[in-house]
Amino acid sequence: KEIFLKDYKLPDYYFDTVDLSFSLGEEKTTVYAKIGVVSRVDGAASPLVLDGVDLKLISVKINGNELKEGDFNLDSRHLILTSPPSGNFILENVVEILPHKNTSLEGLYKSSGNFCTQCEAEGFRKITFYQDRPDVMAKYTCRIEADKSLYPVLLSNGNLIEQGDLEGGKHFAVWEDPFKKPCYLFALVAAQLESRNDTFTTCSGRKVSLKIWTPSQDLPKTEHAMYCLKAAMKWDEDVFGREYDLDIYNIVSVPDNIGAMENKSLNIFNSELVLASPETATDAGYAAILGVIGHEYFHNWTGNRVTCRDWFQLSLKEGLTVFRDHEFSSDLGSRTAKRISDASRIRISQFSQDAGPMAHPVRPHSYIKIDNFYTVTVYAKGAEVVRMYKTLLGSQGFRKGMDLYFQRHDGQAVTCEDFFAAMRDANDADFANFLLWYSQAGTPVVKVTSSYNAEARTFSLKFSQTVAPTPGQPVKEPMFIPVATGLVDSSGKDMPLSSVYHDGKLESVTCGGQPVYTTFLRVTKGEEEFVFSDVPQKPIPSLLRGYSAPIRLQSDLTDNDLFFLLAHDSDEFNRWEAGQILARKLMYSQVFNFQKTNALVLDPQFVHGIKCILLDSSLDKEFIAKAITLPGEGELMDMLEVADPDAVHAVRKFIKKQLASELKQEFLNLVKENRSSEKYVFDHTNMARRALKNTALGYLASLEDEEITELVLHEYKSATNMTDQFSALAAIAQKPGKARDDALADFYNQWQHDDLVVNKWFALQSSSDIPGNVKNIYKLLSHQAFDLKNPNKVYSLIGGFRGSLVNFHAKDGSGYKFLGEIALQLDKLNPQMASGLVSAFSRWKRFDETRQNLAKAQLEMMVSTNGLSENVYEIASKSLAV
Ligand code: ARG
Numbered sequence: 001k002e003i004f005l006k007d008y009k010l011p012d013y014y015f016d017t018v019d020l021s022f023s024l025g026e027e028k029t030t031v032y033a034k035i036g037v038v039s040r041v042d043g044a045a046s047p048l049v050l051d052g053v054d055l056k057l058i059s060v061k062i063n064g065n066e067l068k069e070g071d072f073n074l075d076s077r078h079l080i081l082t083s084p085p086s087g088n089f090i091l092e093n094v095v096e097i098l099p100h101k102n103t104s105l106e107g108l109y110k111s112s113g114n115f116c117t118q119c120e121a122e123g124f125r126k127i128t129f130y131q132d133r134p135d136v137m138a139k140y141t142c143r144i145e146a147d148k149s150l151y152p153v154l155l156s157n158g159n160l161i162e163q164g165d166l167e168g169g170k171h172f173a174v175w176e177d178p179f180k181k182p183c184y185l186f187a188l189v190a191a192q193l194e195s196r197n198d199t200f201t202t203c204s205g206r207k208v209s210l211k212i213w214t215p216s217q218d219l220p221k222t223e224h225a226m227y228c229l230k231a232a233m234k235w236d237e238d239v240f241g242r243e244y245d246l247d248i249y250n251i252v253s254v255p256d257n258i259g260a261m262e263n264k265s266l267n268i269f270n271s272e273l274v275l276a277s278p279e280t281a282t283d284a285g286y287a288a289i290l291g292v293i294g295h296e297y298f299h300n301w302t303g304n305r306v307t308c309r310d311w312f313q314l315s316l317k318e319g320l321t322v323f324r325d326h327e328f329s330s331d332l333g334s335r336t337a338k339r340i341s342d343a344s345r346i347r348i349s350q351f352s353q354d355a356g357p358m359a360h361p362v363r364p365h366s367y368i369k370i371d372n373f374y375t376v377t378v379y380a381k382g383a384e385v386v387r388m389y390k391t392l393l394g395s396q397g398f399r400k401g402m403d404l405y406f407q408r409h410d411g412q413a414v415t416c417e418d419f420f421a422a423m424r425d426a427n428d429a430d431f432a433n434f435l436l437w438y439s440q441a442g443t444p445v446v447k448v449t450s451s452y453n454a455e456a457r458t459f460s461l462k463f464s465q466t467v468a469p470t471p472g473q474p475v476k477e478p479m480f481i482p483v484a485t486g487l488v489d490s491s492g493k494d495m496p497l498s499s500v501y502h503d504g505k506l507e508s509v510t511c512g513g514q515p516v517y518t519t520f521l522r523v524t525k526g527e528e529e530f531v532f533s534d535v536p537q538k539p540i541p542s543l544l545r546g547y548s549a550p551i552r553l554q555s556d557l558t559d560n561d562l563f564f565l566l567a568h569d570s571d572e573f574n575r576w577e578a579g580q581i582l583a584r585k586l587m588y589s590q591v592f593n594f595q596k597t598n599a600l601v602l603d604p605q606f607v608h609g610i611k612c613i614l615l616d617s618s619l620d621k622e623f624i625a626k627a628i629t630l631p632g633e634g635e636l637m638d639m640l641e642v643a644d645p646d647a648v649h650a651v652r653k654f655i656k657k658q659l660a661s662e663l664k665q666e667f668l669n670l671v672k673e674n675r676s677s678e679k680y681v682f683d684h685t686n687m688a689r690r691a692l693k694n695t696a697l698g699y700l701a702s703l704e705d706e707e708i709t710e711l712v713l714h715e716y717k718s719a720t721n722m723t724d725q726f727s728a729l730a731a732i733a734q735k736p737g738k739a740r741d742d743a744l745a746d747f748y749n750q751w752q753h754d755d756l757v758v759n760k761w762f763a764l765q766s767s768s769d770i771p772g773n774v775k776n777i778y779k780l781l782s783h784q785a786f787d788l789k790n791p792n793k794v795y796s797l798i799g800g801f802r803g804s805l806v807n808f809h810a811k812d813g814s815g816y817k818f819l820g821e822i823a824l825q826l827d828k829l830n831p832q833m834a835s836g837l838v839s840a841f842s843r844w845k846r847f848d849e850t851r852q853n854l855a856k857a858q859l860e861m862m863v864s865t866n867g868l869s870e871n872v873y874e875i876a877s878k879s880l881a882v
């Protein structure tokens with residue numbers, strides 16, 4: 001059943017207080033709920049509809065009186081109280097649930113023997129009958145009763161107010177959360193865990209007890225997470241003036257969980273996002289932990305204190321919180337490198353979503369299952385939308401807007417318009433049609449042409465923009481796009497900008513006598529012109545600096561202009577971007593060569609450009625690593641009329657190998673110069689050094705060369721941390737053969753006791769481009785370490801397979817068949833995970849007829865399967881509909 005944003009109605013009943021009591025058992029769990037109900041409208045007593053899934057109703061009472069058949073209706077998804085009393089009343093109900101049989105990983109379930117919960121978005125209805133919607137906010141208490149030896153630790157939200165022992169080896173704890181919250185933020189954990197303890201003193205002097213809970217043997221691996229938590233708490237005070245509001249903050253690490261969850265004062269994390277040690281986690285893993293620990297912490301204000309009115313507003317909390325975690329990671333690491341990664345993610349994953357059947361706006365208009373909308377559009381494009389406010393208002397204006405947002409809406413469940421209004425009102429800003437970013441799906445394509453008039457000393461930029469139709473939105477309006485622009489002179493320096501005329505009107509001038517080097521052009525129409533005056537020589541425009549809007553930009557810059565910007569632009573993001581555009585152009589032209597003649601060539605000017613970057617010691621090493629990395633195959637496929645994975649793969653592989661061979665000495669030097677035998681440190685300098693060394697190693701390993709084989713093997717054996725060890729393993733694994741088999745076996749032997757490392761081992765093999773790899777994946781499915789119930793393993797082995805475009809899109813359909821079969825199996829266990837995999841099929845129309853038919857057959861097979869989940873149904877049917 002499809003749900004629409006336009007149908008939103010206020011609830012007829014609010015819930016004021018919720019007292020829960022859990023009796024946790026091995027066979028069944030009993031949940032007692034006592035709810036203080038307040039009716040919103042006086043008089044009219046409309047039916048009270050409670051959500052409930054997989055619950056066995058034992059009893060239901062109103063004001064202490066047990067309801068009889070006829071007083072309520074019960075179906076597989078609801079309990080409807082047909083004629084509740086008017087005014088306020090107390091609703092009590094008792095249900096039984098079966099956590100050990102719950103493989104969906106939502107609601108209350110068992111993870112490795114422990115009880116834990118995941119309620120967002122709609123899991124609370126698997127715990128008790130409730131109005132499972134975020135605009136119903138209540139104060140909770142939670143009493144937990146369980147066997148003491150099996151579950152010595154009993155946690156829920158808020159403060160621990162009582163605990164004690166009970167008969168029969170049981171014990172109990174009572175938690176009270178003083179803050180009103182929607183039920184999706186409820187959490188409970190009953191487990192055998194130990195904690196790393198620390199404290200943080202907030203800016204106003206509140207001493208907060210911090211605890212990170214894991215099985216005892218993993219405690220040493222929580223040091224980094226604790227560092228991240230404290231850094232996040234401090235950062236939110238410094239940058240946003242947001243202070244933590246309770247005396248306790250718990251984080252629990254579990255092996256089976258969809259990711260991480262910001263439950264009030266009881267975050268529950270997948271262990272992959274908590275546990276790290278130099279020997280077992282890579283730099284990327286350390287960075288992900290920083291980002292996600294920050295993300296969940298930042299939700300305490302953006303999500304918990306101010307929450308969403310309904311799930312269409314998901315980006316209100318997720319876009320904003322992703323933006324905050326991106327800023328946090330930038331401030332603690334390298335801003336440019338972080339911006340490059342985030343922009344790449346938008347362009348690779350989000351643009352591709354925008355161009356397919358699941359395209360939806362940052363605030364969707366409708367959904368069948370909200371789980372399918374925890375997307376890169378809602379999260380990452382949503383974060384770009386928030387970033388644009390900051391770009392338009394400046395740091396101080398943005399902060400004023402945030403302050404007003406919290407001042408107005410603390411304790412409320414609100415909408416994206418409320419956020420917009422706070423930003424606008426705090427700054428008296430003119431945001432034109434900015435709200436379209438929330439309602440219009442699709443990626444704006446902006447074309448720019450430039451011209452210089454030497455006589456008039458003017459430089460003109462003409463913009464035109466279009467947004468392609470998306471499902472349900474055939475006609476689009478022009479968007480409000482801030483384009484950060486600088487003009488670079490022939491010496492490579494930024495020109496001071498004095499004045500810009502926009503459609504003939506003077507728009508911006510120097511700021512308080514200070515020269516301005518980057519200006520933010522406000523592009524709002526289908527076509528318009530900006531003219532810079534007093535421009536003494538023909539400049540090269542540096543457009544969309546820092547990736548100031550999530551758009552596709554097509555400019556008339558020549559290759560020479562781009563090589564120039566690659567070498568000189570003061571905006572590092574645009575230096576990188578210039579290199580990427582050049583690489584894409586080059587790869588694009590070679591794809592046609594390959595299709596016609598199978599013959600490939602590499603432009604010497606490109607090799608020279610890469611070489612200059614490699615040798616420029618003034619550049620940040622992480623930047624160099626990113627700048628010499630070729631655009632991915634997916635990006636290139638997007639440029640083609642008909643996606644051709646074989647050609648794209650052959651071209652990228654050829655260019656990589658050619659660069660390796662022409663710059664072999666330079667790469668060898670980089671490896672040697674950037675080795676270190678010192679203790680692992682997670683900081684920007686060291687990470688950047690490792691990134692550059694390992695990127696160079698990856699290039700070298702593409703060569704057929706004895707000396708290199710030795711070198712890579714040596715790097716593998718001498719590595720003292722996982723970043724280096726795994727990079728070397730990946731380098732060896734590029735080519736099939738004995739060296740590869742031996743290294744993979746060796747790695748497994750060394751790490752078989754550590755699930756998180758074994759997951760990397762799965763992912764490396766599943767995403768491999770070696771020919772016919774699907775056979776290996778079938779084998780790995782029955783590997784003793786694989787488990788279809790564990791999300792990490794599924795993402796590693798099955799999700800990873802989608803990463804190899806040549807193998808997933810194999811022309812014989814073997815990749816499609818594999819994914820289709822496994823998705824259906826998984827759908828019976830965990831529909832959310834299954835639909836995540838099925839989305840890999842969504843862009844089937846991009847391919848040739850043979851592939852189209854093969855992919856379509858899989859989608860058709862799915863929709864005709866009996867008992868298919870709504871989750872998979874939504875993705876598969878929408879994919880077929882285009
Ligand atoms: N709110 C969580 C986060 O982003 C994610 C919850 C994911 N839930 C889901 N059903 N996919 O921090």
Ligand code: ZN
Pocket residue numbers: 295299317318321
């Ligand atoms: Zn989030």
